[in-house]
Amino acid sequence: MSSVVLITIISLSLLGVIAALILYFVASKFKVYEDPLIDEVEAALPAANCGGCGFAGCRNFAEALVKSDTFEGLSCPVGGNETMALVAKILGREAPEVEPRVAVVRCNGTPGHRKKTSRYDGELNCTIAHNLYRGETDCQYGCLGLGECVDACDFDAMYMDSKTELPVIIDDKCVACGACVRACPRDIIELRKRARKDRKIFVSCVNKDKGGPARKACAVACIGCGKCQEVCNFDAITIENNLAFIDSDKCKLCRKCEPVCPTGAILEINFPPRKSEQTKEAEKAEA
């Protein structure tokens, strides 16, 4: 009886030793070296896997960070400068400061501004509608209002406003990953420099038609008149294809362009109300 137990123990132990030896040799033969820094860097990243950095996920981004010598073109929009500083510390490098950005919807074609001329009853998907025809209004450039950008947002930073039928970006939640920019078939959403108190001045229009047809299609369309360009002291405004564009890197938020826009295509957001002429005069008199 005892010999059976003994044989079993010995044979099983032998088998275990043989298997361990095989495993040892296979493991040393097919060893894949992976930089332990990759794991460390990955742990420092936000693990959102949003693709905002241009890589498939945080792991790929970590690999790229470890492999490259500089941080040029590599930045995590979700974690921002804090995360990049952490990564830089792990890798023993200096991280350049990147200015935070925020997504902005450049269309203000609410039903009140933009008359509907047809009805779309196809699949509720922006790209399908865009490939099919110009949309329910006469503007072939503006927002289709079917919310593909909202679906693309991984951070709950967007919603569709049922009144304006336009997407709205919640500044506090937006990490500027650019998913909505890629989702929009009409290139309406832009990533702009984030300013103090989330103040923004931008041309809320992408209509490239000449003034007449653009205005006919939408009351708040940019007609490319160039008045804003004239008053801008910082060369921040360019006009191309009958459309003004304010470069957020050059704009100093001086608020000169907004009042001269004849159609109201330029929007000012999060600014204190303007002083009226009367209060200005009163202040002068007081002084």
Add this chain to the structure above:
Amino acid sequence: MLKTFPKGGVHPPENKISSGVPIEAMPLPEQVIIPVNQHLGAPAEAVVEKGETVKAGQIIARSKGFVSANIHSSVSGKVLKVDKMPDASGYKQTSVVINVEGDEWLETVDRSKELKKNISLSGEEIIKKCAENGIVGMGGATFPSHVKLSIPQGKKCDVLIINGVECEPYLTSDHRLMIEKPEELLTGTSLLMKALGVNRAFIGIENNKKDAIDKLKGLASSYDGISIHALKVKYPQGAEKQLIKALINREVPSGGLPVDVGTVVHNAGTAFAVYEAVQKNKPLVERVVTVSGKGLDKTLNLLARIGTPVSKLIEYAGGLPESTAKVVNGGPMMGKALGSLEVPVTKGTSGIIIFRDEESRRKEKGPCIRCARCISVCPMGLEPYLLMTLTEKELYERAEKDRIMDCMECGSCSFTCPANRPLLDYIRLGKAYVGKIIRERKQK
């Protein structure tokens, strides 16, 4: 037993209401809008300017590159502007807008009704004439005809197929043309045969057009090599790959062209346009457009000038009925709804169909019940439900492997789906993305 293609296909209600209505010349509109891009390939370049006086048949935009087509003025009058105007999709593209004054034609155009059967030109000259006169495929795809007629080196073509199938419901423009202009059509076929250097031509017609079959059969005996074939009614028999399979039992390989199996397919309308271009020196400036719909008082087959606004056609047919919910450009299966009626008739406009609300409304979609009906009706042997899912999940590489690019967008899958799934919408979307990926890969 009548011939047809073996795989898939559906039987939508035919609704050929206007099949008995003779072709009628539409009165000239006050203004025409002629887009410079009415064909597949590179847009033509406008060669007229604002204020210029033009005659009907005069060239107003010249083709740029080989795969492109000339555009001619369809009316006489003054050019109001060369500007961006909305086309059938609503997107703006460069168009020549002409205010109509009188009806003066270029002297070189022979407008007599006399039949000219005698073919005096060589094959190459025929192809040149087609290119000069801006002939494109009239079935809807508007592929420049001279490109199709120029057989690439190393390939051989031994049979011409003329597509008189007109499998789309409602449309009757080709049907009427075959009945009213049979001799011209057969002469056009002979011209195409000469251009291709083939001695056999098959004209395929679906069996619901018996009068056209009888008429052409009676006349074809006096033309060498042309035979008429009645086909079993089944959609989409008018698609070239399906028609080739039905008529001569050859299968075009995936991603290939008909010329890979030694044949070229031209539409019946194109054959007629080729006759006019070669024998009468008349550019492609007018075409037969079916105006039909159950709500209309009278349905029409109109010979309309290119550039005539769709609204004028409908006005001529008695105006838009109150019950109208949708106006479709082309047939109900493959056509697209119009967002505005102020868009012009172009070389590819085969019909304007007016639908009432109950006919046009999309039914609410449900989940896929895995019944596989879409697979059984797909004439290309694809799996539409899978292609839709792959597109939704953005798995474009797999969609490409599952031959999404072979889809010709006939819509049989969406038509037959009991859960009303928007299969074709998503497959089209997938095709757009996969096409982009393929183009990027080629550029690398």
